[in-house]
Amino acid sequence: MDADAITELLLAAAAAITVVRLLSLNLAKRFLALSAYLTFLIVMTAVYGLLNKASALYFWSYLILEPLECIFSIFAVRELFTLTFEDYPGIRTVGRWTMYAGVTLALAISLLVTGFFWSGAAEGRAHSHLFYVEVSQRSIVFTLSLAIAAILLVLSKYPLHLSKNNVISSACFGFLFLCDAARLLIDSLAPKLYNNFVDWTEAAAVSACLLTWAALLKPATETVPARVKFTAPDEEHLLQQLDSLNQLLAKAARR
Numbered sequence: 001m002d003a004d005a006i007t008e009l010l011l012a013a014a015a016a017i018t019v020v021r022l023l024s025l026n027l028a029k030r031f032l033a034l035s036a037y038l039t040f041l042i043v044m045t046a047v048y049g050l051l052n053k054a055s056a057l058y059f060w061s062y063l064i065l066e067p068l069e070c071i072f073s074i075f076a077v078r079e080l081f082t083l084t085f086e087d088y089p090g091i092r093t094v095g096r097w098t099m100y101a102g103v104t105l106a107l108a109i110s111l112l113v114t115g116f117f118w119s120g121a122a123e124g125r126a127h128s129h130l131f132y133v134e135v136s137q138r139s140i141v142f143t144l145s146l147a148i149a150a151i152l153l154v155l156s157k158y159p160l161h162l163s164k165n166n167v168i169s170s171a172c173f174g175f176l177f178l179c180d181a182a183r184l185l186i187d188s189l190a191p192k193l194y195n196n197f198v199d200w201t202e203a204a205a206v207s208a209c210l211l212t213w214a215a216l217l218k219p220a221t222e223t224v225p226a227r228v229k230f231t232a233p234d235e236e237h238l239l240q241q242l243d244s245l246n247q248l249l250a251k252a253a254r255r
Helices: 005-026 033-052 056-084 089-117 123-155 166-189 196-216 234-255
Strands: none
Touching: 005 033, 005 196, 033 056, 033 166, 056 089, 056 123, 089 123, 089 166, 123 166, 166 196
């Protein structure tokens, strides 16, 4: 078994531990899209780890699984907006629709530019499919990365007083996804469009992130704690800013 297969299987094991932890703490329903993404990650990485990379089955599995991962990613990021801005429906709604529009626009532009400047006829139909899958995946991942970066920026700046599980899940998934985006960016600049050292490093970092995520989760509580009001002037000012933005965006969304 080569190093690629080992890292994929270790990643699958780390994702499985996190999913089991979510289920055992009754958090899977709370983080439904994130749990679904992690479950898919288990399947995908296990397939990549068990199949021969030179086989036709691996090639066609890749063509099927990579677009599916993008779909699961979109739903996971959508859930992050819901969890982060649970008390701010205006920001939540506009943020989600901005994400949808960004993904659609980036994907459309990438495919149009690729179709105009590149023809895969000489390479064969299968390789043409692979090229378009790679372009589409990178467009979606990089757009979602901007959305995640915005969410993490809000979490770092504004005292939203979210539950510990929300903060942990948002931060860990954000780190996981941004690692994947960084890997894709570096791979796209490599001569052969991949770099084994970068891929292995990313897999190790993601595995560590998943295990940290699983270790830091706390059991779901039946009662929701009352929202604590802080009297610190700086926090009050930031929350007033967020409330004003939420009201503005809520009015805009209703138009």
